[in-house]
Amino acid sequence: MKAVRYHRYGGPEVLQVDEVPEPHPGPGQVRIRVQACGVNPWDVKGRAGRRSGGNPMKEPVIPGVEAAGVVDELGPAVAGTAVGDAVFGFTVGGAAAEYALLAHWAHTPDSVSPVEAGGMAQVAETASRGLRELGLKAGDTLLVHGASGGVGQAALQLAKQAGVTVIGTASPHNQELVRSLGATPTTYEPGLPTRVSALAPHGVDGVFDTAGTSLEELIEIAEDPARVVTIANFTADAVGARVTSVPYYDALDQVAALARTGDFTVRVAASFDLAEAAAAHALVETGHAGGKVVLTVG
Ligand SMILES: NC(=O)c1ccc[n+]([C@@H]2O[C@H](COP(=O)([O-])OP(=O)(O)OC[C@H]3O[C@@H](n4cnc5c(N)ncnc54)[C@H](OP(=O)(O)O)[C@@H]3O)[C@@H](O)[C@H]2O)c1
CATH class of the missing domain: 3.40.50.720 (NAD(P)-binding Rossmann-like Domain)
Structure with a gap:
């Protein structure tokens, strides 16, 4: 599959699209065909090496912690979600790719577009x-x-x-x-x-x-x-x-319920293709994007 990766810390220019093996879900995880994923300050800081504690990179990194898409594989011990469901949530192992694994997710309301859903979990x-x-x-x-x-x-x-x-x-x-x-x-x-x-x-x-x-x-x-x-x-x-920095995953279902009734929306400030990940990171890095920055896939 295609995935955005960086092989060394640095500016947005270190991001490139690579061909990498597809991931498969472990216990309690689902795999999605990614439609969109959010780009967050967390990803930018990681790419710049500001979360590394000064240690060198061990292996290339697929950035991104949140994504939305359609479930195409279920890991063991997953209940309440089926192949074909539209979901959004938190990824493990990176989000900026054609496929990603979700460890925590909620069903995407029909009223929320895949691009909006891609930027919904983290905020x-x-x-x-x-x-x-x-x-x-x-x-x-x-x-x-x-x-x-x-x-x-x-x-x-x-x-x-x-x-x-x-x-x-x-x-x-x-x-x-x-x-x-x-x-x-x-x-x-x-x-x-x-x-x-x-x-x-x-x-x-x-x-x-x-x-x-x-x-x-x-x-x-x-x-x-x-x-x-x-x-x-x-x-x-x-x-x-x-x-505060320890996540509270019940929030995903709560926000999905509010979004379903139109009481919660995500303002997407800009969306980019995977190949334009560097531009997306540069925009987030300004600290003034004015809303979510999202990568779209496919
Ligand atoms: N601890 C956690 O669990 C956690 C989770 C998520 C995010 N975060 C962190 O939270 C921060 C915000 O994330 P975000 O996604 O909301 O970022 P964002 O979309 O880039 O928003 C940045 C906000 O800061 C404002 N801002 C920029 N420069 C400022 C300044 N000099 N003084 C005061 N306000 C300023 C911006 O206002 P204008 O655009 O109007 O100028 C905007 O409202 C990031 O540092 C991120 O890493 C932490």
């Missing part, structure tokens, strides 16, 4: 986890820092569903995007505490940080570091904020 799981860890309830107010990104957009929608009032930070050109997802936008330039207190005079009940910047200001806004949950600042726990 849905991460946003759901962040909100769950904040423990907010209906009527609370939340600040989402990085509200225009993939995870941020998912968080705005899930918080709205939970009856939470949301303020979201974004670049000036993404203010309307944030508003369209039911949140009150503001920019992330210095002075954020002053702007947030004008928008939420009674304060906020939690802060979800997807941007990894302005930690001091976020803690000032929350008035308590324990009310700040971050997915992008891995030193934040040193000052009492909470870092």
